[in-house]
Amino acid sequence: MKIIKFIIILAVITGIAVVSQNKSRKPEIKKNLSQVESNPKKDSTEQKAYTFSIDGKTTKGVKKWHLEGTTAEMMGDEIQLGQLNAIAFGEEFSAKLVSDKGIYYRDKSLVELVGNVKVTTDEGTLLTTDSAQWSQETREITTDSIVTIVRSNMRAEGKGAIADSFKKIAKLIKNVRVAMEPSTIVYCDGPMDVNFGDNVAIFQNNVKVRDKDGELFADKLTVSFSKETKKIAEVRAKGNVKLVRGKSYTLCEEAIYTDGTRSVQFLGKPTIVIAPEEIKSSGVFTTGGFNMGNLGKR
Numbered sequence: 001m002k003i004i005k006f007i008i009i010l011a012v013i014t015g016i017a018v019v020s021q022n023k024s025r026k027p028e029i030k031k032n033l034s035q036v037e038s039n040p041k042k043d044s045t046e047q048k049a050y051t052f053s054i055d056g057k058t059t060k061g062v063k064k065w066h067l068e069g070t071t072a073e074m075m076g077d078e079i080q081l082g083q084l085n086a087i088a089f090g091e092e093f094s095a096k097l098v099s100d101k102g103i104y105y106r107d108k109s110l111v112e113l114v115g116n117v118k119v120t121t122d123e124g125t126l127l128t129t130d131s132a133q134w135s136q137e138t139r140e141i142t143t144d145s146i147v148t149i150v151r152s153n154m155r156a157e158g159k160g161a162i163a164d165s166f167k168k169i170a171k172l173i174k175n176v177r178v179a180m181e182p183s184t185i186v187y188c189d190g191p192m193d194v195n196f197g198d199n200v201a202i203f204q205n206n207v208k209v210r211d212k213d214g215e216l217f218a219d220k221l222t223v224s225f226s227k228e229t230k231k232i233a234e235v236r237a238k239g240n241v242k243l244v245r246g247k248s249y250t251l252c253e254e255a256i257y258t259d260g261t262r263s264v265q266f267l268g269k270p271t272i273v274i275a276p277e278e279i280k281s282s283g284v285f286t287t288g289g290f291n292m293g294n295l296g297k298r
Contacts (some may be wrong), residue, residue, distance in 0.1 A: 024271035026066065052081060056109075063089055065136055077107040084113060085130055086220040088139060088165070095165040097134060097141075109136040117143075125151045125196065129161070131219045131288070139163050145281060147172065151196065153181035153232045158190060162228065168197040176203065184211045186221065214245035216255075226259075233259050241266075247275035 052072035056065040066086045069081030084102035088095045100115030113136040117129040119141055128150075132143035140162060148162040149170055156179075158172030174190035178201070189205040201223045209216040219239030226233040235257040243250045243264070253268030 014110065052079065054104075065089060069102065077105060079104040079106065079195075084111075086111065086134070088134075088136075090166045095119060099132075110134070111136065119163070119165065121175045123151075125165065125195075126147065127161075127163055127170075138164070139166050154201075155179045156192065156194065168195065170194045170196075178203075180223075184209065184232065186210075186223070188221070199227055201225075201228075208238075209235075214243065216244070217242040218255075231259070246278055248278050249273050 011283045050071060051064070051068075053068035055063055056067075057063050063232045065086060067081075067084070067086045069079075069084050071082035073080040081102040081104060082100075084099045086097040088097070091130070097111075097113060097117070099113035099117045103112040105111070108147070113132045113134060115130065115251035117127075117132050119132075126149070127141065127147060129143045129147040130145045132141050132147075132171050133147070134141055141164070142162050144160050146157070148158050149156045149161070149163070149172070155171075156172060156176065158174060158176040160173030162170060162173075163170040170193075172190060172194075176186075176188045176190045176192040176226060178192065180186070186203055186207065186209050188203040188207040191204055193202045195201045203221040203223070205219065207216075207221045208217045209218075209221065216237060218237035218241045220237070222232040222236040222238075223232060224236075225231065233253075236254045237257075239253065241250075241252045241255045243255060250264040250266060250270055250272045255264055255266050257264045
């Protein structure tokens, strides 16, 4: 009997010691997705990881995109990432995306980027904004925030945007301002569509162009760029067109400016109002580098 009592007492003491040891042990830090940490104080589905990366591939196994974060917190189909980095791969070039934070929605193949969002392409296009969404299916970047797009000789700003770097297109939704070299600034209420592949920008609604030679107003403006020099090759203004230089101006329904000839053609019964002090002895009125002696009708 004494032996049995001794065994029972020894078992109790050993059990207490084991429990005490387990309570004092610190949680082990996990550093990858194969070793994740569950938080018992929160939802049982929540897990934390200290590094995260995932690849998306086509049905043929070709890598479409890569997504990673320095930290990750998983809640069901949502993964909240810190210091997000991503790459979208295309046949000709790739696009890199970075932001302070991000949320990866696995069920929607959608990534929400938050804070200091930057999207850069191999061809040199840079898009910056405060927040955006990236669809891994359509490859579109969308945002309701103020956005800036910079490429070669053009800097565009607006509120709200849709961009697809692989189709080489972008749309600024409203409050658009575009600066083009050497000294041209275009404003419009929006939208403004840019096709970098075709080297064309289209401005709509309450368009205003300002440069060192004067101002131009229109409902719609289409600007074509030279593929070689990336400078303005042609400008087409349509709807309630007004070209102003100094105190003189011209009204028409359409105007076409060609950089090669440095001339403008007014269409649709143009009306020219010339300030007396701006009439030259040659009888030809010039404005903004456009020779108004080259007027014509279609």
